[in-house]
Amino acid sequence: MNRFSSWLPSVLLLIPLAVYSQTEYELNAGWQCRSISNVKDNGSTISSPRYSLNGWQPAVVPGTVLTTLLANKQVPDPFYGMNNKRIPDIYHAGRDSYTYWFVRDFREMPKAGEQVWLNFRGVNYSCDVFLNGNKLNQKLHQGMFLRQTYNITSLLRPDGQNRLAVVVYPPDPVGNPNGGQGGDGTIARNVAHQYVAGWDWIQPIRDRNTGIWDKVTIQKTGVVRINNPHVITLVPGKRQPDGNQQPAIVRVSAELENSTASPQQGVLQYVLDGHTVTQKVSLAPRSTVTVELPALTLANPKLWWPNGYGPQHLYPLRMQFLTAAKAISDEETLQVGVREIQTEWNTTTRSKQVSVNGQKVFVKGGNWIISDAMLRFSADRYDAEIRFHRDMNLNLIRIWGGALVERPEFYQACDKYGLLVMQDFWGSGDCNGRWVDPMKKDDQWTRRKYPDDHKLFLRSAADQIKMIRNHPSLAIWCGGNEITLPGDIMTPLRDSILPALDGTRWFIDYSNSDDMSYNFLGGNGDGPYGIQPIERFWSYRTWPFNSEVGSVGVGDYESLERFLPKENMVAPEYVKDKGAKVDSVWDYHKYIGYDAAIEPYGRATSVRDFAKKAQLVNYDQYRALMEGFSAHMWDWYTGVIIWKTQNPWTALRGQMYDYYLDPNACLYGLHNGSEPxxxxxxxxxxxxxxxxxxxxxxxxxxxxxxxxxxxxxxxxxxxxxxxxxxxxxxxxxxxxxxxxxxxxxxxxxxxxxxxxxxxxxxxxxxxxxxxxxxxxxxxxKLTPTTVQVNARSSSKSKIEVTIKNPAGNPVAFFNRLSLVNSQTKKRILPVFYNDNYVSVLPGEEKVITMEYTPTADMPMVSLEGWNVAEQFFSVK
The missing domain is CATH 2.60.40.10 (Immunoglobulins)
Structure with missing residues (x-):
């Protein structure tokens, strides 16, 4: 299923849950593309509406060259089996093989006084943009993360028939996918994500995600446009989630752009919780200014809290610019979470401690890579994944530095579900020179200077800060993964850019820095990874704010079936002192060994038996991990972040749910061990x-x-x-x-x-x-037993299942509930269970709720336990 630093207090901000101008729409369908090798004409010619597109093919935008080829059935699904090996890699095929033209016809004819803007939220890696025979960018646009905006008003055709043409070039260099972390490391010479050259949890993405990978929009405003609104909230004192609140302070500013040749006057205003705040403005011709509005004192505010500590209230804020004639020139709608974050040094643990609204929060987090390795993002998928993290009873997600600054839709879901976010910038110890590595092309001294263009990195960082800074969930900025950024990037980012554009959040120079957690144990300051004896989680004192510690994560049989060919459904065979014999496809999908952990349950007799027993290990490992850290909170630890909670590819390690959004027992072990x-x-x-x-x-x-x-x-x-x-x-x-x-x-x-x-x-x-x-x-040798199950629909999207275990029976142990299609008996995904892998004691019952997106036919409920045979039940 592809649906979809300061030691001073650090104040947290608000949020665009959605940002809409007066009129804005997305160009997300109707694109066509062609390889540059098959196009001889230039952009001015191609972007003429009269130019024939015969022989061009449908394109996926937002998307990449590879997602387009996959949609057109020109490559096999790289997430299945060994298919990824069958797709030519750009390093060997050459950059031209994945350099493509993308064309989109659209109808737009501005009214008098209307300004029309073309916005790109992300192109990887460089591009030239043409409209109706005109080149829009003066020089080649570069940088995966740097947004682009063009005023296209004067270039639109009088008949309204317009053509946009974009030629997209891959990163340069593309990196050699030689099996190293980030391949040979040279992918990091670009200001882009690094995992696309391969990592220990993913195979290389063959086109390195070349394409118009994020949204393209047309925006219409009046003569003055609102850009990058900024909302800060101050919540002094120590608060409680309920009861009356002392006032909070709201500070709002925005950039105003006058794109005309005439001076403009008017009023910038916003409305929040019934209060209207205004500021008169005068704008010179062709100018952009930042305007600060008067501070608002918000009486008895409804506060935003992290998951588990209180509700996540969001206030709608409507901002407008009114011209001298009282006409609305532009407007933005934001969702504001009122809260403040502070940090302080805990002298007992020797690590930073995070507080929200004056209350200390024990951080229980998960590391996040990216929603989809091929950048197929959707608001629905983001919502589902973040909801899973909420259901794990976590309160923080860290965005790993080898990926990207996450999209506003990701942050919207975190705002909704109460997940604080630690956002890394783009760098990793693996590619950027922390360690000696024979797989890397360049030595450490050279890699330490990556990327090639430091000014581009800083421009991109400033732009992305503006894009996400208003989200209350955003809590921590981090320079990079396991290494600091080069000095001439780090210093201005920390000392100039972040204070000017944000100034409210804790900045950590790198993910396992002594500023976050004093590394008294030596080593890298994170880990360990993989299976551990249960007692070790309780007795072994690791780093006091551990940014990466984790274990296994194989899904059950039905999960494995989705991406492993039938002939490769072979269980790993463990031999003491010799390790495991693993099928080649399992190995290709980065299987991490369970080693002897299966053996206490009996040697696996089949892949189905292995997967079933693996769930017991999964549950026990992650319950114990969170319990062990919680048992020493404020004494040994101020927080822990699991490596990792999700996979954006069909990997066989470190995941609480699989790529298809099917949860395994890891999720429910965490759900149990992390309950408030x-x-x-x-x-x-x-x-x-x-x-x-x-x-x-x-x-x-x-x-x-x-x-x-x-x-x-x-x-x-x-x-x-x-x-x-x-x-x-x-x-x-x-x-x-x-x-x-x-x-x-x-x-x-x-x-x-x-x-x-x-x-x-x-x-x-x-x-x-x-x-x-x-x-x-x-x-x-547990005796098989039977349970009584009643499933009823309690609302259009919710099913309530009651499981009764009669008195005199043994424990009905470790029952996996699923919602399935009544015809195929295959699982419906995603489904959200208030609990799963549940055991029912003799003479008792459990009630489990399932939430899902309704289908045309009423689904069925399946149940299978350790000593309960698989059964299917109709829903009443």
């Missing part, structure tokens, strides 16, 4: 603990500790009333002496619950513990 109020078991000292990642004091909670044997018989170890203050971790009861003799023969289930005074569950956790030999011998 969480009861948990420390396997090192056998202590039952509670983590409170909220600003509330929780009192009168009954803590209930039970165990269940493999037959389903339960025993209560203890129950006690407890309480816990805001943003704290507390140990309560050691239970190791009681557990050890009960678990030694077959293992057991450990059930932990917190109940309120109404005996309602506010947190629960179920562990499956090994026997004395470290194996799950009891699970391997």
């Amino acid at each position: 109020l969480h009861i948990m078991y420390n396997p090192v000292d056998s202590m039952v603990m509670v983590a409170n990642n909220t600003f509330k004091f929780h009192r009168d909670m009954m803590m209930v500790v039970k165990v269940y044997d493999m037959a389903g018989k339960d025993s209560t170890l203890t129950q006690v009333f407890s309480e816990i203050g805001p943003t704290l971790i507390r140990p309560y009861i050691p239970i190791g002496k009681a557990l050890k003799p009960l678990a030694k023969d077959k293992g057991l289930f450990l059930s932990l619950r917190l109940l309120d005074l109404n005996k309602q569950i506010v947190s629960e956790n179920l562990y499956w513990l090994t026997d004395a030999n470290g194996t799950h011998s009891g699970l391997q």
Whole structure:
């Protein structure tokens, strides 16, 4: 499915959830293209509406040459099997092989006094732009991230029939995809993304994503245009998410552009929460000025909070420029999140600590690469992916430096769901010279100076800062991934550009900098990666604000089927002390080994069995990761960012859901381990603990500790009333002496619950513990059982499923629910579950909700568990 630094307080900004001028529309269909090798005419000729386009083919815009070739069935799907190897790589085929003309006819005829603008939000890598026989750019436009705007009013044809022609050239150099991180590293000589030459989680993108990869719009205004509005909010003091609030301050400015030969006068104004703020303006001919409006004091504001701590309120803000004749010349609509971010040094952990609206927040984050490796973006897909992160109970996403500054639609979803964002600029230790690397073409001294054009980097950075700075979710700027930027980039970016264009956010010089987290352990300051013993997450003290630590992420059988050919559906074979024997397609898709972690559940008998057992490992690894960090918050740690939570390609590692938006058990292990109020078991000292990642004091909670044997018989170890203050971790009861003799023969289930005074569950956790030999011998022989399932439609887009496990049964263990097509029995994607991979104790029931986009036919529900056979249920 392809749908789609300062130690001073740092104030956070607002947000265009959507930015609309008075009239704006996207040129996103009707494009045609042709390889430059087959075009002999120049841009002036091609851009004439009379020029014949016979022999040209449909083009995907926004898109790339490769997405166009794929849409026209001229290359196979590079995400499936070994197909990517069948597509010519630009390094060997030559840059001309992926240099293309893109042409679009459109109808536009401006009215008197109307100004018409052509906007490009991203072209990779360089281009010339022609309209109706006229070249628009004086010199070759370069830079993947630098936006372009042209006033085309005088160049539009009187009959309204217009033609736009753009020739797009690939990056130069394109980089040798020799298997290194970023290939031979030379892709980083461009101001562009680096992963396209290949990484340890992706194969090379064959055209390096050459094309008009982001939106092209036509915008119509009056004589004065509003550009780059800027909204800052100040929220002094320490706030709570509920109750009356002391005032907040809103500061607004915007660039005003007079493109005419006459001076202009008027009023810049905005309306927010019923308040109108105005500023009179005089503009000289052909000028652009930045106008600051009077500060607004917002009484009793509704605040924006990160996920888990409070609501994400967004105020609509409407900005207009009114001419002297009171006509609306231009307007912008933004969504404003009122909040302020501060940072301070935690002397106990020796790392930075983040606060929002005066309240410290324990950072639980995920590293993000990009939504789609071939840049096929959509607002719907962004919304789904960020919603998954919200459902993991995370509160931050870091945008890795080998990719791009994420699109406004990404930030809109983060604003909506409460995900703070750490945004890297473009650089990586791998390509930019941190380490000796025999795979790289240039030595470290040379790579340390990448990219070639430092002025272009700074212009691009300034432009992208303006594009996203109004989003409340944007919390941290980062110079680069695991390395600082060159000095003549870093210094002006940090000391001049960011203070002038933003000035409100924490700037980290690089992702594992000592300014973020004191590196007392040596090494790179991040990791480890891969499978770890569960106890290690609790007992081993890693970096105090770890920017990258992660593990495995293979999906289940149905996920694997989507991109692995039938003949390659072969489970890895692990041999102790020799590693794993892995199928070549698995290896091509960057499989990271589960090693001996599957063995305690019994050696995998098939790929289906392997994938099923891998989900148990997935769940346990990521639950333990977040629990282990939470267990030491404010003592060892101020935050952790998982490497990584998603893949923009069909990779076999580091993902909570696959490329097709199908979640695996990693997501729900995190969902459990990251819940804001969480009861948990420390396997090192056998202590039952509670983590409170909220600003509330929780009192009168009954803590209930039970165990269940493999037959389903339960025993209560203890129950006690407890309480816990805001943003704290507390140990309560050691239970190791009681557990050890009960678990030694077959293992057991450990059930932990917190109940309120109404005996309602506010947190629960179920562990499956090994026997004395470290194996799950009891699970391997767990008696099959049946459950009663009722599925009903509770609204047009929501289904409620009740699972009952009758008394006297064993635990109905680790049940995977899916919403499926009633005819094909294939999963509907995406679907959002309030929980999954759930276990139901004897004599109890669980209610699971599923949200989805309605289809013509009512779907069915499937359920399959460790000891429950797969079944399908109709929805009532």
